Each structure stands twice: as structure tokens, then as C-alpha cells.
Amino acid sequence: MSDPNAPRGPRVILEEDTRPAQRLDFQWEQAVVPVAEPRPTVRWSGIGRVLGGGALLIGGITLIDSVNFVVDQFGRGMLEGAATLGVVAGGIALIGSGVWREFRGLASIRNVDQARAAFARGDLATAKAEALRWAATVPDGAALVPAIQAARTVDELQLALQPCMQSLEQRAGALGRSAAMQAFAVTAISPSPALDALIFAWRGVRLVRQVASLHGLRPGLFGTLALLRRTLWDAATVAATDVVLDAGARALLSNPLLQHVAGEVGAGAVAVRRMLRLAKVSAEACRITPTQ
Amino acid sequence: MSGLLDPFGLLRDAAYGAERFGRSLLGQERIRLAVTGLTRAGKTVFITSLLANLLAAGRGRRTLPALEAAAGGRLRGVKAVAPELHGLPRFDVAAHVAALAANPPAWPARTDDLSSLELVLELDRQSLFGSVMGPRTITLELLDYPGEWLLDLPMLRQDFAAWSQATLARLRSGPRAAEAARFFAFLDALPNYAPADDSLIREGAALYRDTLRGCRDKLGFRFLQPGRLLNPGPRGETPLLWFFPVPRLLQGELAEAMAERHRAYIEAQREEFFEPYFRRFERQAVLVDVLGALHAGREAFEDTADALAAIAEALRYGGGWLDWLTGVGVDRVAFVATKADHVPARQRDALSALLGHLVAAPQGRVASAGVATSVHALASVRCTEDDVATLDGRPVAAVRGVLMESRRSAKVYPGEIPLRPPEPGFWEHGFFEMPEFQPPRLDPAGGAGVPHLGLDALVAALIGDKL
Ligand SMILES: Nc1nc2c(ncn2[C@@H]2O[C@H](COP(=O)(O)OP(=O)(O)OP(=O)(O)O)[C@@H](O)[C@H]2O)c(=O)[nH]1
Ligand SMILES: [Mg+2]
Numbered sequence: 001m002s003d004p005n006a007p008r009g010p011r012v013i014l015e016e017d018t019r020p021a022q023r024l025d026f027q028w029e030q031a032v033v034p035v036a037e038p039r040p041t042v043r044w045s046g047i048g049r050v051l052g053g054g055a056l057l058i059g060g061i062t063l064i065d066s067v068n069f070v071v072d073q074f075g076r077g078m079l080e081g082a083a084t085l086g087v088v089a090g091g092i093a094l095i096g097s098g099v100w101r102e103f104r105g106l107a108s109i110r111n112v113d114q115a116r117a118a119f120a121r122g123d124l125a126t127a128k129a130e131a132l133r134w135a136a137t138v139p140d141g142a143a144l145v146p147a148i149q150a151a152r153t154v155d156e157l158q159l160a161l162q163p164c165m166q167s168l169e170q171r172a173g174a175l176g177r178s179a180a181m182q183a184f185a186v187t188a189i190s191p192s193p194a195l196d197a198l199i200f201a202w203r204g205v206r207l208v209r210q211v212a213s214l215h216g217l218r219p220g221l222f223g224t225l226a227l228l229r230r231t232l233w234d235a236a237t238v239a240a241t242d243v244v245l246d247a248g249a250r251a252l253l254s255n256p257l258l259q260h261v262a263g264e265v266g267a268g269a270v271a272v273r274r275m276l277r278l279a280k281v282s283a284e285a286c287r288i289t290p291t292q
Numbered sequence: 293m294s295g296l297l298d299p300f301g302l303l304r305d306a307a308y309g310a311e312r313f314g315r316s317l318l319g320q321e322r323i324r325l326a327v328t329g330l331t332r333a334g335k336t337v338f339i340t341s342l343l344a345n346l347l348a349a350g351r352g353r354r355t356l357p358a359l360e361a362a363a364g365g366r367l368r369g370v371k372a373v374a375p376e377l378h379g380l381p382r383f384d385v386a387a388h389v390a391a392l393a394a395n396p397p398a399w400p401a402r403t404d405d406l407s408s409l410e411l412v413l414e415l416d417r418q419s420l421f422g423s424v425m426g427p428r429t430i431t432l433e434l435l436d437y438p439g440e441w442l443l444d445l446p447m448l449r450q451d452f453a454a455w456s457q458a459t460l461a462r463l464r465s466g467p468r469a470a471e472a473a474r475f476f477a478f479l480d481a482l483p484n485y486a487p488a489d490d491s492l493i494r495e496g497a498a499l500y501r502d503t504l505r506g507c508r509d510k511l512g513f514r515f516l517q518p519g520r521l522l523n524p525g526p527r528g529e530t531p532l533l534w535f536f537p538v539p540r541l542l543q544g545e546l547a548e549a550m551a552e553r554h555r556a557y558i559e560a561q562r563e564e565f566f567e568p569y570f571r572r573f574e575r576q577a578v579l580v581d582v583l584g585a586l587h588a589g590r591e592a593f594e595d596t597a598d599a600l601a602a603i604a605e606a607l608r609y610g611g612g613w614l615d616w617l618t619g620v621g622v623d624r625v626a627f628v629a630t631k632a633d634h635v636p637a638r639q640r641d642a643l644s645a646l647l648g649h650l651v652a653a654p655q656g657r658v659a660s661a662g663v664a665t666s667v668h669a670l671a672s673v674r675c676t677e678d679d680v681a682t683l684d685g686r687p688v689a690a691v692r693g694v695l696m697e698s699r700r701s702a703k704v705y706p707g708e709i710p711l712r713p714p715e716p717g718f719w720e721h722g723f724f725e726m727p728e729f730q731p732p733r734l735d736p737a738g739g740a741g742v743p744h745l746g747l748d749a750l751v752a753a754l755i756g757d758k759l
Contacts, residue, residue: 009587009724010634011705013681013690014698021694021701023397024677024732029740034352113427117368121352 105223137216176279329579331439334630348741355741362756389738440519456537485544500536512588604654611661633671670746675729
């Protein structure tokens with residue numbers, strides 16, 4: 001029994017106390033509590049750099065040219081100078097405000113993502129801040145503010161938002177129904193399938209934007225693209241909502257006259273279902289709380 | 293290699309490779325993480341801990357700091373994918389965590405069936421156009437299965453005669469011979485032209501199964517085939533399993549019947565186990581209970597090394613021109629010494645070093661296919677604290693935990709872990725096992741993950757590049 005290097009297997013030294021021992025406690029829950037994370041840095045991808053460079057060149061050179069031009073014009077006379085300055089400034093301001101709106105649109109969609117992530121993480125502080133910001137943008141949001149401020153857990157917060165979310169969902173449904181009826185009418189009368197598809201796409205995009213503005217979002221072009229991507233790719237939600245929608249489509253088409261037309265057109269029923277689905281899925285994509 | 297013999301397999305590989313490429317372009321990648329380990333290596337516990345800690349990390353808990361660092365704060369959420377209707381049984385993380393947390397706690401029983409789970413990691417995009425493209429996702433596929441079945445993979449390439457010869461030779465050597473004595477007596481008593489009599493076959497198969505069980509449970513051996521005879525799975529024993537190796541001299545009906553069943557068994561395992569789950573994977577974690585193998589004695593230690601080498605030989609790691617053509621192959625392989633909480637902190641490096649020697653053959657094979665490898669020591673569920681024990685008046689570094697059986701607190705000195713496979717003299721004293729420890733206090737809902745040692749470093753090494 002002398003040399004501990006010669007293995008005699010593990011040596012077990014029981015402690016004196018013969019009663020069952022407490023389990024070890026590493027205070028793990030406390031050790032892993034979330035901390036405020038630093039925002040990850042945004043990196044410029046290759047394409048981003050190319051586009052950014054192009055924009056800088058076009059924008060910068062145009063600006064320099066315009067300034068030169070205005071200065072030249074002032075050289076000709078006060079009136080010409082002032083008029084040119086007004087035109088140039090107005091143009092730049094319009095472009096700037098457009099870009100700014102695009103930017104805001106994208107940022108507002110990012111906010112939705114952040115809010116949802118905060119809810120999923122159980123991060124009360126961020127979720128609350130996002131909910132307050134959101135309440136300021138929807139029509140009847142002001143009434144919710146006290147309840148939001150009073151919430152002590154994420155679940156309570158979600159519960160407080162629930163009624164408003166439900167009414168938003170209903171309104172999105174109504175928008176979807178009217179878009180569906182329009183799409184249906186178009187397929188019933190339009191002469192060519194290609195035209196159908198075009199009108200359809202346009203109506204679909206409009207629907208997504210309507211639903212978004214219902215949720216307080218003002219998506220620009222890029223924002224709409226982002227929303228569309230989400231609504232079209234979120235296969236899981238689509239599968240889950242399909243069942244509900246079939247019933248909805250049937251109810252809409254229960255009018256015997258419409259049924260007659262739908263029977264003839266065939267594509268009409270599909271169109272209705274697609275629009276209803278689009279309304280539902282875009283409403284999902286715009287909510288700041290995760291779906292249950 | 294198998295691609296050449298099987299044009300359909302090649303086509304499927306090509307389709308799979310194309311899908312992978314498309315997914316990586318869209319930022320919707322899938323990674324199949326093959327967790328391989330012999331029986332009792334700690335697969336089920338590892339998968340439980342990995343899933344619980346990843347899910348917790350998705351909720352913002354800092355359970356896996358090294359992974360967090362690799363993701364650069366972009367990990368936005370982790371979700372378990374809803375199970376498919378016709379898929380495998382779902383690996384039930386919540387139930388496993390609840391059993392570990394219960395009072396009294398329970399380790400998972402021996403796994404006896406396949407189960408799987410997919411996790412989706414959602415990550416913010418790095419680029420400015422991220423919000424247009426939506427979040428990047430990485431789907432991680434994991435599979436749990438009985439460790440015994442892995443040893444069927446090397447069988448897929450052997451015919452019955454070769455398999456019989458190799459298996460009997462192994463059974464005759466070392467301490468296995470004593471366990472196999474009754475089976476050998478049965479073989480010796482067989483007439484040269486034995487009939488394919490059902491009762492005879494069942495008797496032989498039962499003796500062979502008892503031999504394998506004895507080798508596994510009493511001696512700690514692992515290279516035992518066929519795996520399903522040891523662990524038949526949910527369907528129980530079927531006639532498919534009733535075969536055993538026979539000497540080359542034996543001829544006649546019995547030998548033919550054995551060869552026939554061996555072939556049918558291999559086909560079944562190829563179709564149900566190898567093709568769907570092990571033909572293609574991108575990352576692999578090879579779990580090894582190094583301390584268990586060390587304590588089981590010299591022959592068992594070498595047997596474990598042989599088993600790991602044979603399995604690595606049977607898996608495809610890419611690197612061939614066919615793999616290059618189809619775009620299928622393994623990117624990273626990590627060799628992992630599990631249950632590192634059985635040794636005090638300062639011995640864990642020795643544990644990794646010893647593992648490095650134990651898996652030298654598989655590591656060489658994997659590296660020759662151009663795959664990056666690494667060696668780790670980890671505890672999926674940390675059950676001990678470091679402490680100092682006094683042995684024969686000398687202080688030694690030990691670990692302290694609560695024993696599973698007696699529920700008493702104890703210090704355990706695991707012995708000095710050698711840095712390389714030791715000399716035969718080291719093993720004079722025979723077969724030992726580490727005592728089982730109780731898991732620490734856990735949250736039964738598992739919301740904060742489970743305490744571990746080094747799991748984050750392993751996960752970062754395996755999938756960090758994709759984040
Ligand atoms: N202390 C400690 N013990 C562990 C750890 N991981 C596994 N064990 C022990 O090892 C045993 C086997 O682990 P499992 O995960 O069930 O092994 P397996 O590889 O799934 O085995 P099979 O299902 O038979 O293939 C457990 O019952 C535990 O006692 C660990 O991280 N720490
Ligand atoms: Mg298991």
C-alpha cells in the first residue's frame with residue numbers, strides 16, 4: 001500500500017459524516033446570468049463596398065459638379081445663381097429624405113427583430129423599452145403604456161400586449177380579405193395569366209406594406225424587400241397557417257355566385273388563399289412579440 | 293470507395309453536396325455533427341449537456357463563453373426544430389435534464405434506440421444588407437444511439453470467413469479466453485458437418501452473447517461484434533441476430549446458415565444504421581472514456597484503441613477524388629476525453645495527452661484525408677470539485693463529490709494519469725472502475741443549462757468557424 005504511483009484503482013476516501021450529503025452546488029444559475037452584450041460590429045461585405053464606392057463616386061462628383069455649377073451661375077448674375085442654388089438644394093434634399101426614409105424603414109424592422117429576441121431571451125429591460133417605442137407608433141398604443149411600465153416579468157409584458165396584438169391581427173385579416181377579393185375579381189376578368197401575375201405581385205406587395213404600417217412600420221423599398229423575404233421564406237409559419245386559411249377561403253367563397261365564377265376560373269380560389277396567407281404571414285413578421 | 297460500387301450512393305452524395313453548397317450560399321447551412329463513442333463513453337450525457345447549454349445560450353445565458361466569443365455576440369436565438377411526422381424518435385433533452393436534476397438523481401440508462409434532434413442557431417448577419425437578407429441560420433443535427441452498434445461499421449466490409457477468423461482470434465487472447473471458455477467448448481463439440489438445427493443455433497448464439505456480455509460488463513472490453521447482439525434495440529432479439537463466428541474447418545449446413553445470417557445482418561445494419569446516419573457528416577466528436585479504459589487493464593485499453601481505429605477505418609472522411617467531385621466530406625474531427633471531472637484540474641492535460649496516444653491511429657487516418665483534428669478533455673456534467681486528500685501521510689490532488697450509491701461525500705484519488713500508454717507493469721492490479729458521482733444541484737427545467745468543464749471550447753473548435 002505504499003507507492004501511490006502503482007495503480008490500485010481509484011482510492012475512495014469517504015468523509016466521516018455517514019448521513020447522505022448535500023449535492024454539490026456550483027451556483028451555476030448565478031454564474032451564467034445574461035449581461036448587456038456589446039452590439040456586434042457591422043462589417044462591410046465585398047458587394048457592400050462596391051456599391052458604397054459607386055454611390056460615393058456618383059454622389060460626390062455630382063455634388064462637386066453642382067457646387068461648381070452654382071458658383072458659375074452666380075458669376076453670371078445674382079438671379080441665375082439663386083435659382084440654380086434653389087434647384088440643386090431642393091433636389092439634394094429630396095434625395096436625402098428618400099435615403100433617410102429607406103434607412104428608417106430598415107431600422108424599424110431591425111427593431112422588431114431586437115424586440116423579439118429580447119422576449120425570447122427573457123430580457124425584461126430591452127423588451128420593455130422596445131414595447132414602449134412600439135406603443136408610440138401604433139394607433140391605440142398610448143393606452144397600453146401604463147400596463148407596459150407596470151409589467152414585472154416578460155410574460156406579464158406579453159400578456160399586457162396581447163389584446164392589442166389580437167386586434168391588430170384581426171385588422172390584418174380584414175386587409176387580407178379585401179386584397180383577396182380584389183385579386184379574385186382580377187383573375188375573374190383579366191384576359192391573360194401574365195397580367196394576372198403582375199397585378200397579383202403588385203397587390204401582394206401593397207398588402208405587405210399595409211399590414212406593416214398597421215404595426216407602426218413604414219418600410220421603404222429595402223424594408224419591403226426584407227419583409228417580403230421573411231414572409232415568403234418562413235416556410236414553417238406558412239405550413240402552420242395553411243389549415244386555418246383553407247377554412248377562411250371557403251367562407252369567403254361561400255356565396256353561390258362567387259362559387260360559380262371560382263369554379264370557372266379555378267385559379268381564383270388559389271389567389272384568394274394566397275392573399276389571405278400573405279396577410280397572415282406578414283402580420284406574423286411584423287409583431288414585436290414572439291408567436292406562441 | 294463505396295461510391296464506386298454504388299452509383300446511386302454516388303448520385304445521392306452529389307445531390308447532397310449540391311444542397312450543401314446552395315444552403316451555404318443562402319446562409320441556411322446544415323451541419324450534421326456525428327457524436328461517436330463506444331458504449332458508456334458518455335454520448336447521451338454529452339448530447340444532453342450540449343443541447344441544454346446551447347438552448348440556454350440562445351436565451352442569452354452565458355453557458356458557453358468560448359462559443360459566444362466565436363460568434364462575436366451575433367447569436368440571436370437557438371430553437372429546437374419541431375419533429376417530423378415520420379422521423380426518428382426525438383431526443384428528449386428536457387426529460388434527461390429532469391432526471392439528472394431529480395432527487396435522487398439518475399444518469400441516463402443504456403441507450404437502446406436511435407433518437408435525434410435538430411437545433412437551429414440564428415445569427416445576425418455581418419454585412420450591412422443583413423436585414424434585407426434576414427438572419428443566417430445553422431441547423432445542427434445530432435443523433436444518439438447505442439454505442440455497441442458502432443462496432444458493426446467495421447463488419448460491413450468483411451465477409452463471414454474473415455470476420456469469424458478475426459473474432460475468434462480476438463476471443464482467444466488475454467482475459468477474454470476465460471469468458472469465452474463455454475462458447476469455445478460448444479464450438480469444439482460441433483461435428484465437422486454440423487446440421488443447421490435451430491436449437492443448436494440458438495444455443496450457440498446464446499453462449500456467444502453471454503461471452504460478449506461478460507467481456508463488456510466484467511472486463512471492460514469494447515471490440516465486440518455484432519453490436520445488436522449485445523443491445524438488440526427496441527424490437528428485441530430477432531432471428532437475424534442468431535449467428536456466431538465458427539472456425540474455418542467447420543463446413544456444412546450450420547456454417548452456411550451462419551454465413552447467410554451474417555450477410556443478412558450486415559445488409560440490415562447498412563441500410564438502417566450506416567447509410568442514413570453515418571455515410572455523410574460534416575463534423576465529428578469522438579468521445580472516449582480514457583480513464584475507464586486505463587482502469588480496465590492493459591488488454592482492455594488496447595482493445596479500446598483497436599475498436600476506435602477500426603471504426604475510423606470504416607467511416608468516410610473525404611479527400612478522395614470522388615468526394616472532391618461530389619463535394620461531400622468531413623471538415624473537422626475532435627477527439628474528446630469525457631468525464632474529465634474524474635481527475636483534478638492539473639491532471640487533465642495528462643488525460644488529453646494519453647487520449648492523443650490512444651487515438652493515434654484514427655487521428656492519423658483522419659488527418660491523412662486532410663481533415664483538421666483536435667484533442668480535448670471535458671466533463672459534460674461537472675460532478676466534482678478539486679480537493680486535497682492525504683494518502684499514506686502524503687497530500688495528493690484528488691476530487692471530491694457525492695457518490696451515487698451511498699449518497700455520501702467522498703474524496704477520490706484517481707491515481708496518477710500517465711502521459712503515454714504505460715508499461716505492462718503498470719497494470720498489475722487488474723480491473724477497476726471509477727465510482728459514479730451524483731450530478732450537482734441542477735435546475736429541473738434546465739433553463740440555465742448544466743455546469744460543464746470545457747464543453748464550450750470543444751463546440752467552438754467544432755463549429756466556431758461557421759459562426
Ligand atoms: N462524472 C461524470 N460522469 C459522467 C459524465 N458523462 C458521463 N458520465 C458517466 O458515464 C455514464 C455513461 O454515460 P452515457 O452518456 O449514458 O454513455 P453512452 O455513451 O450514452 O452509453 P451507451 O448508451 O451505452 O452507448 C453515465 O451514467 C455517468 O455515470 C460526466 O461528464 N461526468
Ligand atoms: Mg447512451
